[in-house]
Amino acid sequence: MTLNIFSDNKLGSRANPPGAWKPLRRWAQVLTAPVERFLHIQASSGIILMLAAAVALIWANSQWSHLYHSLWHTPLGFRLGNLSFERDLHFWINDGLMAIFFFVIGLEIRREIHQGELSEMRRAALPLFAALGGMVVPAGVFIMLNQGLVTAQGWGIPMATDIAFAVGVMALLGKRISPALRIFLLTLAVVDDIGAILIIAIFYSAELSTLGFALAAIGILFIFLMQKLGIRSPWAYLAPALITWGGTYAAGIHPTIAGVVVGLMTPVRAWLETDQFLDIAETKVHKIRHMKNRDEAALLPHLSQLNTARKEAVSPVERIQQGLHGWVAFIIMPLFALANAGVPFGEASLANDGFNVFWGVMFGLILGKPVGVFLFSWLAVQLKIARLPTGVKWRGIFFVGLCAGIGFTMAIFIAQLAFTSGQTLETAKLAILCASGLAAGLAFATGLILLKPELADGAARTESEAEASADK
Incomplete structure (x- = not known):
């Protein structure tokens, strides 16, 4: 939240709130101004995420590593009479806070389907095919290297893309990235998220419970009825959302799926024009x-x-997403990285099945992602199912494929589900960190070499002009 809400030239002596001491407030503004500028930079969330991962790695391999591991096993919960629910801190981050992360993903998907790049098949065709290739090929690479092994269940790990890091790489390249290329990556990431959500729900769920499904259905029904009653306050939906979360957890489906479901149910139209x-x-x-x-x-x-x-002049989807963006980007995702990126190097091993897991993830993200994105995009264009966005060339598609190889958050999340604990999980995490870092470096270098600043200038055309040129 910014301290400098009102400028002096507008409010004169009232620029400071009543009771505020002007010298102290001025110093506070001076101290917080660099932080505010940093938080407004597109790459800032990716930088914080990277720092959190680095802290976790250093901490987990230091002489204080026991404090790192004991911290995440700290029990937290509640007790009400004979009723109690207690889990460790790691659970509350991965299954609790990450439900908010998935809720924001649900909001983004809902908005894109309504009025974004997924609202028209003609516009969505290319990123849909690109995302499909970016999921199928990496999974195939992993399965090929782990065929016949128990570790083959980790095939979903290299399918995910970390949008925060990918957008961060693009932001560092500045004017070399055209608006059309950025939209293409964002849309691809949304479709990628949909694929990851379906994979988690279908393939990485425990034994299913009918009672849990019934509880989740009750929560969803309450949300539906409250919407029909015209209840507008987001806080009023917290209780049924928690019921839905508890139901999915009891049902054996990962509880973060509840966040996606509630996000998809959020109204996408504003009350007032x-x-x-x-x-x-x-x-x-x-x-x-x-x-x-x-x-x-x-x-x-x-x-x-x-x-x-x-408030009602803005749709609930937009309003809630904007309100939660800062919390997700600068608190929830870094906390997840801090809790999960601490790989003890001594526990990760390339011996036996660890060799197959490590290289399955590495080749899946670094090789499978760009090949899949580029190949399926090329096929879609050749079959005339889709066309390249105005101002975007094949070198740009290849660059996006490299960015898609930055798995990190979602890849680690799926690894936690595929390998619950032990040496295999730590090896998979190490591979994700190595592959994501290498993919980010390759994407940045490729962008510097292949993408020219003038490409961005030529792509700044309106959608109507793009459609007109396509018709010709």
Whole structure:
């Protein structure tokens, strides 16, 4: 949250809140300004994620490694009479906080289906095929290297893409990245997320429980009924969302899937259109301007209605996603990295099956991802199912394929489900960290060499112009 909400030239002496000490506030603004600028940089979430992973690696291999492992096994929970639910901190991060992460993914998918790149098959065809290739080929590479082994169950690990790191690499390349190329990567990542969610739900779930499904259905039904009743407060949906989370956990499906389901159910249309909001705002401002008594009690009803109109002029999907973005990008994902990226090098091993797991993940992400993305994109264009976005060339598609090889968050998440613990899991994590770092470095170097700044300038065209050129 920014401290410098109001500028001096607008409010004069009222630029500081009542009771604030001006010298102290000025120093606070000076100290927080660099942080605010950093948080507004697109690559900042990826940088924080990388730092969290580095801290975890160093800590887990230091003389204080026992503190690292004991921290995540700290029991947390609640007890109410004979009813108790207690799990370790690692569980609450991976199954609790990450449900919020998946909820935001659900919101993003819902928005893209409604009015984004997935709203029209013509626009979605290329990223759909690219994402499919980026999932099928890496999984095939892993299975090929682990065929006949128990470790073959980790085939889903190299299928995932970490959007925070990928966008971070793009941000570092600046004007070399055209808007069309960035949208292509973001859409591919959304489809990739859908694939990862389906894989988790179908292939990495425990024995299913009918009672759990019933509980989850009750939570979903409550959400549906509350929406039909016109209940607008997001906080009102917290209780049924928790019921849905508990139901999926009891059902044997990973509870983060509940976050996706609730996200997909979130309304995507605003209550008020822009003109309606402007009419309400102008009416209220006019009434306040001509009020004889402007004390706080008289102003409160009008300001409250203005605030409600302001919120309802934006769809719940947009409003909630914007509100949660900072928490997910700068707290939840770094916490996940800190809790899961601490691979003790002594426990990871390339002996026996570990060799197959390590190279299955490495080749799957570094080789399988770019080959799959590029090959399936090429096939889609050759079959005239899709076409390249305006201003995007094949070198750009190859670059996106390398970015897609940055697995990290989702790859580690799936590895936790495929290999619950032990040497195999640590080896898989080490491979994910090595492959993701190498993929990021290769993507950045490729972007510097193959992508030219002038490519971005030529791609800044409107969608109507792009469609017109395609028709010709």
